[in-house]
Amino acid sequence: MELNEFLDNQEQTNQEGFEITDDQKANWALRKIGQYKDRQSEVNATAEAETEKIEAWANQENDKAQQSIDYFQGLLAKYAMKQRAENPKFKSMKLPNGAIRFRKQQPKFHYSDDQLIDYLKKSERDDLIKVKESPDKSAVKKAFTVNEDKLINTETGEAVDGVEIEHRDETFEVVSE
Structure with missing residues (x-):
């Protein structure tokens, strides 16, 4: 018998109709939560190990299939090049199972953002530079005062537009070891 089973038997508890009425029962409930969290960790570790195996198998099978796809695409490309050599206007061919074309x-553009921005600034082309603005929310909280569900600018007494304050109830949490 495992230690946890022994302790459960000693406390003669079952989950149905169980009520926590003292510190011992509260401690027992915390121990049970810890056991279930351990079980979740075991299940997740097993699932992760199996997932890794399945992903490795899928990658292996997909690699094999991709090699075959690449092989046949190469043969089709060679055939299409032959068709183009015979007829320079050849662009595409539809067949019952697909098409080649x-x-x-x-053209593909490769940018060096820093160099391009420097060039645009030197050329006085600021119209081609994007500037993203966003509020510093942490600084905003510190700069203004909370009054009920509004943020107030203490210098002017006006409510700060764009901020709504939601007061939330406290939460209950269980911390198990």
Whole structure:
């Protein structure tokens, strides 16, 4: 018999109709919560180990399938290049199970943001630079005073627009070891 089972038997408790009426029963309930949290950790560890195995298997199978896909795409590309060599206007071919085609692509731009921003500033093209503004919420809390559900600017006495204060009830929490 495990220690926890022994202690449960000693306290002769069951969950149905159980009521906490003293410190001993409260301590027992905290011990039970700790046991269930340990069980959750065990279950999560097992699930994580199995998930890793399943993901490894899926990656292995997907890699095999991707190798085959790449192989057949290579064969199709070779066939399409042959078709284009025979007919320079060849762009695409529809077949019952899909299509092969050549597509023009738009140019791809590679930016160095810092260098580009420096250039735009030197060229006086600030209109091409984005500036993101956001309030410093921590500083706002410190700079103004709470009055019921409003934040008040103490210098002017006016309510600060854009801030609503929600007063919340206290919460109950159980801290188990």
